[in-house]
Amino acid sequence: MTNSPKPDQQSPYTNNGGRPRSYDVPTWRKVAYYGGAVLQGVGLVMFFSVFFIGFSAFSGIGTSDTGQDIGRMFRSFPVSLVGFILIGIGQWIRRVGKEGLAGSGVVLSPQGEARDAEPWKRSEGAQDQMRLEEVPTLQTALGGSSKPAGAPAEVVRLRCRSCGYLETEDATFCSQCGQPI
Structure with missing residues (x-):
């Protein structure tokens, strides 16, 4: 006698539409997520470079180069604008990396969205499971049980x-x- 279940008693998770179940986030999504973060960092540096140039111009008020420094600050505003645009593009790329193409709305596919969201939903399920496991402990702590704290549950x-x-x-x-x- 074997211990394997009969075909009609198999778990619904054994067949995944004919493809192997993968719980890891694909590499391209990791690259997109972290690449978007790098792009955001570059954008922030470019955006704040104008302020750095402005502060350095006003820190040496008594020098003759102050006018040139202020002019350089105004000429660097396009760099700040490009930095601001890079921040937005980086956020969008991170969102695509986090939620996948369908999850972020780039591809309109409900099935694709469910597939892309699987790693995140699994993590939410694990968090819910941890919360449920804490419920008896919380009930005991709040005095909801008449058993002593060390008594085993029935x-x-x-x-x-x-x-x-x-x-x-x-x-x-x-x-x-x-x-x-």
Whole structure:
């Protein structure tokens, strides 16, 4: 007797439309995300360069070069504008890298959006699971339980009709033989 489930009892997660399930973010999305961050950094440096030139011009007020420094500050405004545009482009590229082409709205495909959002949804699911695991602890801390803090929680188990294994009450299938409980 094998312990593998029958074909009609397989998990819905075993078939992913004929392609292997990948939980990692693709490399191109990582490159886009971090490349967008670099582009934003370059844009910030370019944008604030005008202010740096202006402050350096006004710090030496008694020198004869002050007028030339102020003129240089006004001539560098196009650099600041290009920096501002690079910040926006970098933010957009980071968004595409984070949410994928369909998730960020570049490609209008609900199926693609669900596929692109899978790594983020899995992470949200893990966070929700952690929150749910903390609920009994919170109830105990708030005085919702009459048991002492060190007492083990009561566990209800059901016996499998096929093999006799004691399974938790929320199980649908026996983890020993795979038969329905």
